[in-house]
Amino acid sequence: MSPNASSRTANGRRVVFFDLDDTLYDHRTASRAALRALRDDYPSLRRRPVEWLFSRYAQALETGHRRLMAGRLTPANARVLRMRFLFRGAGEELSAREATHRMELYRTVYQAHERSIPGSAALLRSLRRRHRVGILSNNRTREQRGKLARIGLAPLIDLLVTSEMTGWAKPDRRIFTYALRAAGVEARGAVMVGDSWAADIRGAIDAGMPAVWFNRDGAPLPEPLPVAAIARWTPAAEAARTIEGRFPGPNSS
Numbered sequence: 001m002s003p004n005a006s007s008r009t010a011n012g013r014r015v016v017f018f019d020l021d022d023t024l025y026d027h028r029t030a031s032r033a034a035l036r037a038l039r040d041d042y043p044s045l046r047r048r049p050v051e052w053l054f055s056r057y058a059q060a061l062e063t064g065h066r067r068l069m070a071g072r073l074t075p076a077n078a079r080v081l082r083m084r085f086l087f088r089g090a091g092e093e094l095s096a097r098e099a100t101h102r103m104e105l106y107r108t109v110y111q112a113h114e115r116s117i118p119g120s121a122a123l124l125r126s127l128r129r130r131h132r133v134g135i136l137s138n139n140r141t142r143e144q145r146g147k148l149a150r151i152g153l154a155p156l157i158d159l160l161v162t163s164e165m166t167g168w169a170k171p172d173r174r175i176f177t178y179a180l181r182a183a184g185v186e187a188r189g190a191v192m193v194g195d196s197w198a199a200d201i202r203g204a205i206d207a208g209m210p211a212v213w214f215n216r217d218g219a220p221l222p223e224p225l226p227v228a229a230i231a232r233w234t235p236a237a238e239a240a241r242t243i244e245g246r247f248p249g250p251n252s253s
Ligand SMILES: [Mg+2]
Pocket: 019, 020, 021, 022, 023, 194, 195, 196
């Protein structure tokens, strides 16, 4: 590597931070497939639409996640509680043993559907020609590393920051400050890209970072903030231009 090449990979390069779940990692598709499998096997769920199951399960994930991150629940217990909460909503009470059994089906189908959001790898490759790429995620470090490895994106990530590492979760400004410091850039030298308006977009704006909302459903902007919205990562060059356009300075569009 020539001295020039190595200077270009030093901290002078700007950083694009991505949320992971449902921004690069397609949790939603895998979760829906797993819930469909449960519905096929268990009559109590049969009258419920998949969207009802999905939002009930997401609610359980959210509640359990907070207790998990606070160290008040083990991952295995969190899974049992999620399954019991899901079935309770459909009028069936599960023993811990039965919940564990049904969770195994959920996990098997979920893992079989694990994938990145289409176009993610090409987008990251395109961005990394000019910038560094980081992950900024509210989750456990080991779990997020595992997901990145399994969906093939790990070699495309320069930096990983999780709520578990820092003790703060998005939208807390302190996790953004931590990430910027870890990357060695100012807020204006970074862009935050994510699907959660409350955590990723509000959080970034409050921390002084430009933001891009990954809006797969084409929903209206919840509030009039100066952010770009994008519905898909293909074509990669176009998505990269939208993201890079948020950097202040000569290359903004
Ligand atoms: Mg997300």
